[in-house]
Amino acid sequence: MDLFGNEITADHNFLPKDGTVNYYGKLMPLDKANYYLEALLNTIEWKNDEAVIFGKRIVTKRKVAWYGELPFEYTYSNITKQALPWTPELLELKTLAEERTGETFNSCLLNLYHDGNEGMAWHSDGEKDLKKNGAIGSLSFGAERKFAFKHKETKEVVSIILEHGSLLVMKDETQSHWLHRLPPTKLVNRPRVNLTFRTIVNR
Ligand SMILES: O=C(O)CCC(=O)C(=O)O
Numbered sequence: 001m002d003l004f005g006n007e008i009t010a011d012h013n014f015l016p017k018d019g020t021v022n023y024y025g026k027l028m029p030l031d032k033a034n035y036y037l038e039a040l041l042n043t044i045e046w047k048n049d050e051a052v053i054f055g056k057r058i059v060t061k062r063k064v065a066w067y068g069e070l071p072f073e074y075t076y077s078n079i080t081k082q083a084l085p086w087t088p089e090l091l092e093l094k095t096l097a098e099e100r101t102g103e104t105f106n107s108c109l110l111n112l113y114h115d116g117n118e119g120m121a122w123h124s125d126g127e128k129d130l131k132k133n134g135a136i137g138s139l140s141f142g143a144e145r146k147f148a149f150k151h152k153e154t155k156e157v158v159s160i161i162l163e164h165g166s167l168l169v170m171k172d173e174t175q176s177h178w179l180h181r182l183p184p185t186k187l188v189n190r191p192r193v194n195l196t197f198r199t200i201v202n203r
């Protein structure tokens with residue numbers, strides 16, 4: 001909302017080509033964002049993330065969780081997980097993200113970064129369980145962190161600060177042409193929770 005109560009439209013594309021990234025800014029007042037941060041920290045079944053890389057099992061400090069409207073299976077980094085049923089807060093936030101973006105989502109991958117030492121390395125979210133070129137709606141709560149995109153061929157980098165209670169959308173060809181990451185930083189010592197709403201297709 002701006003000063004006049006108008007909704008801020010996110011028609012600016014942060015990517016210069018080969019995809020679409022829209023940033024909607026803060027979606028809610030501070031007290032509501034604080035409420036969701038606490039609720040998510042306390043009600044989500046957070047687990048340390050696991051990956052199998054070159055046959056080795058790796059356990060990350062970052063915590064993750066996977067929720068959805070059906071017990072979808074989702075495979076990434078060679079680990080398969082089964083979605084838990086929506087919590088009331090996740091359903092509210094899914095509806096909010098859908099209303100603002102005009103997209104629909106049926107699942108959510110959550111990340112908990114305890115402080116700036118934790119981040120996520122360059123990757124794209126093009127797993128085969130995900131709808132091809134489907135939108136990913138990303139809600140952030142807690143510490144503000146930088147989020148960066150890197151073009152796979154030109155190596156061009158674009159970055160955005162993700163605020164407390166904000167929404168970002170990645171769509172169209174973004175995952176085919178761009179990597180993204182959450183860089184670690186010495187400047188942050190508070191937790192951040194990120195929710196990425198997605199569309200899973202069961203083939
Ligand atoms: O924490 C973030 O903002 C991004 C997380 C992400 O890229 C992912 O879960 O695939």
Ligand SMILES: [Fe+2]
Nearest residue numbers: 123124125180
């Ligand atoms: Fe991602």
